[in-house]
Amino acid sequence: MNVQDFVTFEYTKEASFQQASYRYEGDAKTGWRILREGQEHLSLPAGYELLRSIRCGVCSTDLARHHLPYPLPQITGHEVIAEDESGRTVAAEINASHHATGSALAEDCPFCRKGLPTHCPDRLTLGIDRLPGGFAPWILVPKHNVVEIPQGVDANISVLIEPFAAAVHATERIDLEGATRVAVLGAGRLGLLILAALRGKRETIGGSFSIEAIDRQEERLRVATSLGADRVWDDAEALVAGAHDPPPFDIVFESTGSPQGLEVALSLASREVHLKSTTGLASMGLSHATEMVVDEVSLGPLVEGNDSFVPLPTESQDAALVVGSRIPTEMVQGIEDAGYRTVVVRQPEDLKTVSEEVRSGEAGPFSLGLVESLESVDRLLRPWPDREQGLIQPTGSIRVADVGQDRTGLLSPMLERGVKIGTSRCGDFHRALPIMQTLLEKGIDLGAIVTETLPATELPRAFERACSPGNIKVVAVHPG
Ligand SMILES: [Zn+2]
Ligand SMILES: [Zn+2]
CATH class of the missing domain: 3.90.180.10 (Medium-chain alcohol dehydrogenases, catalytic domain)
Incomplete structure (x- = not known):
């Protein structure tokens, strides 16, 4: 012993x-x-x-x-x-x-x-x-x-292998296909590693996207350039002010570590914001943004007549949880047609019953949630105050149906422009090590x-x- x-x-x-x-x-x-x-x-x-x-x-x-x-x-x-x-x-x-x-x-x-x-x-x-x-x-x-x-x-x-593996994992969780401009907002501890991971990915798999860094501090931007950024920007506000429809970047990685970062990232992204910060703080109407990252749950819109945002079920028993009184039956039907079993909750109080069933193992967990409000997103992420677990299983998705609701907080970029929020947490060291080696060989320190x-x-x-x-x-x- x-x-x-x-x-x-x-x-x-x-x-x-x-x-x-x-x-x-x-x-x-x-x-x-x-x-x-x-x-x-x-x-x-x-x-x-x-x-x-x-x-x-x-x-x-x-x-x-x-x-x-x-x-x-x-x-x-x-x-x-x-x-x-x-x-x-x-x-x-x-x-x-x-x-x-x-x-x-x-x-x-x-x-x-x-x-x-x-x-x-x-x-x-x-x-x-x-x-x-x-x-x-x-x-x-x-x-x-x-x-x-x-x-x-x-x-x-x-x-740096632990945070670098997380950065590599983040680049693996997004679809870089067809992207021309990818930005990292916040060139700090994590952002710089994401920049390097993007560079390593471009060196290994090819791709012609430009890698851009946004940060207020010149010194950090200098490091960003040394780690493989093609362009750097020192004024996020000016970028936001000049952002038209569509915004300048296909994908923005939010790594400022501040709750305001998400808002800036959303106004700069035309396709997806990837969220990695775990600040534990509320952001843009979402209380459980950190828990969403911990569970690697993605959040996006569902607009009638466009179901391309619904991820396909990975297993035949996959279940979807629908919460909201205004979600049209055609949307529910669409999810079922995609291959999900659905549980539909029309009244918020009935969600309690479903939660209890999930807690006792009788129902769920669900790989997809369809809701109409950010409050419901929070409830799906953490329904129980005494338990770090959600109704949506880790790596699952939540979609917000466009039912003509007020576009508050996150709902505006998501429903008006179709922006999705992806998340990720830890990565695999074995996959990160060869990318680390590639960067070393390219002289990136x-x-x-x-x-x-x-x-x-x-x-x-x-x-x-x-x-x-x-x-x-x-x-x-x-x-x-
Ligand atoms: Zn860490
Ligand atoms: Zn286990």
Whole structure:
């Protein structure tokens, strides 16, 4: 049995840090007990390896952690590279699912079984949800989440693998076919990685779209150019003011990390806005924008006579949930013709009954929702205050029917111009590594994003520095 004692920083509800003592006790074969201040804190099943943290990046999720719906205090940090028992440098994927730990329960889990382990309902998330993160000197990582970093990759590049994989995944979730101009709004920690991922994608699969960056700070735009942006813009407001119909960009990635960013992105996009920020804050009439990103649910319009916006069902049993008194029966029929079983709720109070059925497993989950208001979108995303789960299953879609309603908030660009909102979260490290290598070969240095490193013993200062305007990515370095 292994025993590892250490003292480390925890992040608190008050958005501050405190120190606490921890003990990990156990091994990969029998599982682990985690003690905090001598008290039972968390127990982990078999399948977790003990790793020594080397470096861990500070990300916007860490800075907004107090807005997120997971317990605090918590040892944060999820962009971590570490050393395993045999001295290899490895990265840690963050979703500790049944699949990741090699649990036999994976066969009974609807998400692990379908190859969607990042949405496993029983998952813990490294440095975000309960599982201690990489700002601690030691971490416990599911064995299938340990990914070896090829030799010769600079530590300031390999430490970016987690957010870079998320950026690559974002570019895989959108349809770049026929796009001529793609913009990234906000050339910060995440935006710059999306720019690089787009460049890597264009280098590998071809395509002639231009990659453009929008940010107020000249220094960031300089880095954007070095990472592969073809054009840069320093004035989003001027772009918005000059945006006609159709707006200048086919696709806009929103990565400002501010709730206002979505509005700007929507006025600049003719086809799709891809949302990646998890600020935990309401945006354009939508309270659960963050949860929509966490669940990777997409949102778009459904206009009568144009069902091209309805995604096709992936399985014969796929079900759609229709909520609203004004949605025409022809639209419901259209969804059924596309191959969905439908459940239709005409009165808002009846949604409660359906929710209860989903909660007890009698109904759903639904892969498609059709609604007529943003309130219903929120209710489909998070119907229960005590549970981080929606009525629409992860990677599913919600469509808003055009029933002549007021065009408030998001509804205006969506229903007037047909703009869709796509979302994405974590990516696969194995798919991101070769793209990282391609960029290196092309002389593109991702490490330019890391603007400061500080010892992990000065974590509160590292967070302060990460918020300072001149800084992009701050990385905490463990001694050793
Ligand atoms: Zn992150
Ligand atoms: Zn699972």
